[in-house]
Amino acid sequence: xxxxxxxxxxxxxxxxxxxxxxxxxxxxxxxxxxxxxxxxxxxxxxxxxxxxxxxxxxxxxxxxxxxxxxxxxxxxxxxxxxxxxxxxxxxxxxxxxxxxxxxxxxxxxxxxxxxxxxxxxxxxxxxxxxxxxxxxxxxxxxxxxxxxxxxxxxxxxxxxxxxxxxxxxxxxxxxxxxxxxxxxxxxxxxxxxxxx
Amino acid sequence: xxxxxxxxxxxxxxxxxxxxxxxxxxxxxxxxxxxxxxxxxxxxxxxxxxxxxxxxxxxxxxxxxxxxxxxxxxxxxxxxxxxxxxxxxxxxxxxxxxxxxxxxxxxxxxxxxxxxxxxxxxxxxxxxxxxxxxxxxxxxxxxxxxxxxxxxxxxxxxxxxxxxxxxxxxxxxxxxxxxxxxxxxxxxxxxxxxxxxxxxxxxxxxxxxxxxxxxxxxxxxxxxx
Numbered sequence: 196x197x198x199x200x201x202x203x204x205x206x207x208x209x210x211x212x213x214x215x216x217x218x219x220x221x222x223x224x225x226x227x228x229x230x231x232x233x234x235x236x237x238x239x240x241x242x243x244x245x246x247x248x249x250x251x252x253x254x255x256x257x258x259x260x261x262x263x264x265x266x267x268x269x270x271x272x273x274x275x276x277x278x279x280x281x282x283x284x285x286x287x288x289x290x291x292x293x294x295x296x297x298x299x300x301x302x303x304x305x306x307x308x309x310x311x312x313x314x315x316x317x318x319x320x321x322x323x324x325x326x327x328x329x330x331x332x333x334x335x336x337x338x339x340x341x342x343x344x345x346x347x348x349x350x351x352x353x354x355x356x357x358x359x360x361x362x363x364x365x366x367x368x369x370x371x372x373x374x375x376x377x378x379x380x381x382x383x384x385x386x387x388x389x390x391x
Numbered sequence: 392x393x394x395x396x397x398x399x400x401x402x403x404x405x406x407x408x409x410x411x412x413x414x415x416x417x418x419x420x421x422x423x424x425x426x427x428x429x430x431x432x433x434x435x436x437x438x439x440x441x442x443x444x445x446x447x448x449x450x451x452x453x454x455x456x457x458x459x460x461x462x463x464x465x466x467x468x469x470x471x472x473x474x475x476x477x478x479x480x481x482x483x484x485x486x487x488x489x490x491x492x493x494x495x496x497x498x499x500x501x502x503x504x505x506x507x508x509x510x511x512x513x514x515x516x517x518x519x520x521x522x523x524x525x526x527x528x529x530x531x532x533x534x535x536x537x538x539x540x541x542x543x544x545x546x547x548x549x550x551x552x553x554x555x556x557x558x559x560x561x562x563x564x565x566x567x568x569x570x571x572x573x574x575x576x577x578x579x580x581x582x583x584x585x586x587x588x589x590x591x592x593x594x595x596x597x598x599x600x601x602x603x604x605x606x607x608x609x610x611x612x613x614x615x616x
Contacts, residue, residue, distance in 0.1 A: 225423055228419050239410070239412060257415055262586050381399055382399070
């Protein structure tokens with residue numbers, strides 16, 4: 196991925212990647228592990244956002260790390276590690292999600308769960324969280340990633356833009372629209388919803 | 392900036408707070424250390440690898456420069472000069488990576504279409520022997536097109552003359568296998584960020600490609616004619 200190479204934010208600027216002295220800028224296995232350590236929360240959030248849930252995110256992250264480690268030669272020196280690795284995580288998570296969806300289709304004939312916001316089966320915080328998860332599932336994949344990176348990790352828009360390989364303005368717009376959509380689904384209809 | 396009092400933000404933080412990734416990092420550190428250990432003793436061989444790679448690249452360039460006489464893969468315009476050839480290879484690879492990522496929706500092996508009203512697809516009438524898997528102990532076939540006696544790939548918008556969508560029984564990884572007549576070999580180049588690997592094997596008058604997220608091919612060697 197030829198992502199942006201400018202300001203790479205705190206997560207990646209902290210990384211001091213050991214490189215192969217015979218190939219300046221190229222990534223060594225140790226450099227990979229070190230860079231991965233600094234941006235693993237971001238990568239985990241990307242995986243969780245693509246999957247729409249957290250259960251399999253760590254498995255996906257590990258699989259993506261092994262793929263990245265096996266393809267060190269594909270990393271372009273002096274470009275962004277989070278952007279490169281973020282792309283691998285997204286591909287891996289997408290494949291994993293497809294696999295889960297296919298398995299779910301073959302194992303059940305019941306209708307797919309409604310991704311909209313239905314009346315909560317549980318009350319209080321847990322009920323609201325369940326509805327939040329459902330509402331999140333109604334967003335697009337990029338919007339989910341932007342929203343989680345902003346809300347959960349409190350990344351700067353420059354960092355989100357870099358990790359996802361999108362313009363900063365696009366990241367900002369995704370977050371604003373995602374929040375508005377979530378709010379409309381969860382809060383505005385106060386007569387039928389329940390807040391904690 | 393997030394609002395700590397916002398119930399939605401608070402809910403998202405409860406739902407998606409990253410877990411402790413220490414154990415995962417330890418596994419990655421171990422894998423990286425193992426990779427370094429494996430790679431270092433081979434450093435002296437690196438020169439020969441570079442020489443061999445350069446020789447192979449030169450040979451490939453010679454072959455590619457004579458690409459004008461080859462039929463264009465999948466109906467695309469014939470290659471004219473190396474840049475176009477490389478672009479075509481990259482395009483073919485990108486198609487395969489996208490196809491893999493979005494999930495091929497190929498007919499299942501038992502969805503034969505040769506009983507459809509004529510004209511039958513070429514794949515139904517072509518009697519030439521094709522590469523095939525003598526045993527399915529290692530894989531489950533999820534879908535396939537272009538095989539002799541089966542549905543043609545033409546109706547499925549796939550970037551191959553014949554495509555198999557397989558699942559490895561060991562680990563459940565899904566792989567794609569493309570089978571192309573040698574004269575139509577598209578020599579695809581995957582995007583480097585696809586998170587996939589591409590392996591090639593020549594078998595008789597055919598070339599086979601395995602597209603897989605794994606670091607090694609698991610299926611190609613089992614094909615026979």
